[in-house]
Amino acid sequence: PTAKAAPVRGVIPYGAAVRTDLLDTEFDYKAAIVDHCQLVVGEGGLKWFDLRPSEDQFVFDQPDRLIDFAHQNGMQMRGHTLAWYGAMPDWTQTIASPAQAERELVHHITTVVGRYQGRIPSWDVVNEAIAEHPERGATIRGSIWQERLGKRYIELALRTAADVDPSAQLVINDYNIENPTQQCRDRRQALLDLLRDLKDRDVPLHAVGIQGHLPGDMEIEKEGLSKFVEAVKEMQLEVLVTELDVIDNKLPAREYDRDQIVAARAGDFLKAISDVARPSAILTWGITDRYTWVPMWFKRDDGKPNRPLPLDAGCRPKALMKVI
Ligand code: XIL
Numbered sequence: 001p002t003a004k005a006a007p008v009r010g011v012i013p014y015g016a017a018v019r020t021d022l023l024d025t026e027f028d029y030k031a032a033i034v035d036h037c038q039l040v041v042g043e044g045g046l047k048w049f050d051l052r053p054s055e056d057q058f059v060f061d062q063p064d065r066l067i068d069f070a071h072q073n074g075m076q077m078r079g080h081t082l083a084w085y086g087a088m089p090d091w092t093q094t095i096a097s098p099a100q101a102e103r104e105l106v107h108h109i110t111t112v113v114g115r116y117q118g119r120i121p122s123w124d125v126v127n128e129a130i131a132e133h134p135e136r137g138a139t140i141r142g143s144i145w146q147e148r149l150g151k152r153y154i155e156l157a158l159r160t161a162a163d164v165d166p167s168a169q170l171v172i173n174d175y176n177i178e179n180p181t182q183q184c185r186d187r188r189q190a191l192l193d194l195l196r197d198l199k200d201r202d203v204p205l206h207a208v209g210i211q212g213h214l215p216g217d218m219e220i221e222k223e224g225l226s227k228f229v230e231a232v233k234e235m236q237l238e239v240l241v242t243e244l245d246v247i248d249n250k251l252p253a254r255e256y257d258r259d260q261i262v263a264a265r266a267g268d269f270l271k272a273i274s275d276v277a278r279p280s281a282i283l284t285w286g287i288t289d290r291y292t293w294v295p296m297w298f299k300r301d302d303g304k305p306n307r308p309l310p311l312d313a314g315c316r317p318k319a320l321m322k323v324i
Helices: 029-038 059-073 092-095 098-115 146-150 152-164 182-200 222-234 255-274 319-323
Strands: 012-017 039-042 078-085 120-129 131-132 138-139 168-174 206-208 213-215 238-247 283-285
Touching: 012 029, 012 078, 039 059, 059 078, 078 098, 078 152, 098 146, 098 152, 098 283, 120 152, 131 182, 138 182, 146 152, 152 168, 152 182, 168 182, 168 238, 182 222, 213 255, 222 255, 238 255, 255 319
Parallel strands: 012 039, 012 283, 039 078, 078 120, 120 168, 168 206, 206 238, 213 238, 238 283
Antiparallel strands: 131 138
């Protein structure tokens, strides 16, 4: 008999992004999360758009609900996210000066991280800080923070979070670093440059989150990804997989075939990382195909539903669940 490879699950904590609003109405959805996850993260809820309807308001209902749910069921909650160009409420456009931007960012992080101090063990402090430009490499992405403060906003966010919760794992989270395209190579390089600069100046930072929204029709550049993780490890940073799913809009229609390719792709991705460093966590961006962001951007031409996640729409495990 051939020895079965040791399952990674059980060793590395697994989690999923959760739509908190469904926990009270979708019983099988809630049960799937409780059954499979050691970690949860709000798919929204802690984003500026959800938390900050106006400058003087913080609406904590969703994250408060999710952290209660997590703790009642023996799970931990990750925080996503404190500084991102996306999901910003309109009023933030009125942040005019560098001084005001600094005040707003510090006030936000102090309030939010402070509320959950000691209870959210890991934060995506900065999300998607890298932008690529065809022909001229990758740079720090534009956002209200970058426009007002320059790349200094990244350091400011990290230092503020560390001051408020010194026990939290502080993460820089990014995407599109795993494929054999020039764009991904540029992004890996820009991200490593950013990390090295922060480490050189002793900015508090503990880990890199690799989102892992994998294009199903593209190979993983295993060597490039492993080298990236090697460089991260040399900087004494941990890695975690934060938003894994496989974008299947260009994959075969037949469900069985599609599910095999999805699982193989994720398997290659996780192996390229784990061969070098054991991730401190693996999270998928959703758990069931019933609720996924993928069709918002990557609908299939044949009208068939996407299947990017470990459980099918009926919450039954697919091949992907076996490789996590
Ligand atoms: C997405 C959510 O899944 C959507 O429901 C929301 O409308 C937009 O944001 N990378 C990230 C996540 O870091 O925050 C994004 O989540 C998906 C891509």
